[in-house]
Amino acid sequence: xxxxxxxxxxxxxxxxxxxxxxxxxxxxxxxxxxxxxxxxxxxxxxxxxxxxxxxxxxxxxxxxxxxxxxxxxxxxxxxxxxxxxxxxxxxxxxxxxxxxxxxxxxxxxxxxxxxxxxxxxxxxxxxxxxxxxxxxxxxxxxxxxxxxxxxxxxxxxxxx
Ligand code: ZN
Numbered sequence: 001x002x003x004x005x006x007x008x009x010x011x012x013x014x015x016x017x018x019x020x021x022x023x024x025x026x027x028x029x030x031x032x033x034x035x036x037x038x039x040x041x042x043x044x045x046x047x048x049x050x051x052x053x054x055x056x057x058x059x060x061x062x063x064x065x066x067x068x069x070x071x072x073x074x075x076x077x078x079x080x081x082x083x084x085x086x087x088x089x090x091x092x093x094x095x096x097x098x099x100x101x102x103x104x105x106x107x108x109x110x111x112x113x114x115x116x117x118x119x120x121x122x123x124x125x126x127x128x129x130x131x132x133x134x135x136x137x138x139x140x141x142x143x144x145x146x147x148x149x150x151x152x153x154x155x156x157x158x159x160x
Pocket of ligand 1: 037040041042064065066067068127128
């Protein structure tokens with residue numbers, strides 16, 4: 001069976017982003033959040049700066065497979081400058097998408113990151129693709145607890 005145009009685009013995007021990841025490195029004024037995916041061995045360190053309820057800057061490094069690196073690179077491209085509320089919706093939609101669920105207006109919401117819907121065909125790689133988004137959710141929760149909610153957010157996290 002010939003590869004569809006979308007499959008080709010999907011492969012090309014993963015190759016490009018994993019070879020030359022965007023927003024790669026660390027931010028000076030942020031404490032990186034670490035997250036790993038033991039099933040593949042992917043590790044990500046995500047630095048995040050939130051200002052006035054928006055992602056002001058973001059960067060990542062670590063070591064991961066091509067899908068985890070490409071997904072992190074695409075994520076940083078699409079979340080920068082966006083409001084936290086929207087970013088959390090994007091993270092949730094991304095997770096549903098790679099698990100094969102149909103999400104309305106996914107291309108509009110996720111931009112290029114929606115090309116990773118192809119991951120749904122490879123269940124072993126789902127956690128590789130969601131690692132960066134999970135790290136982002138964790139970094140947002142940590143950032144919010146630092147700025148506004150203090151001990152309350154930490155307390156809730158401890159109860160999980
Ligand atoms: Zn991986």
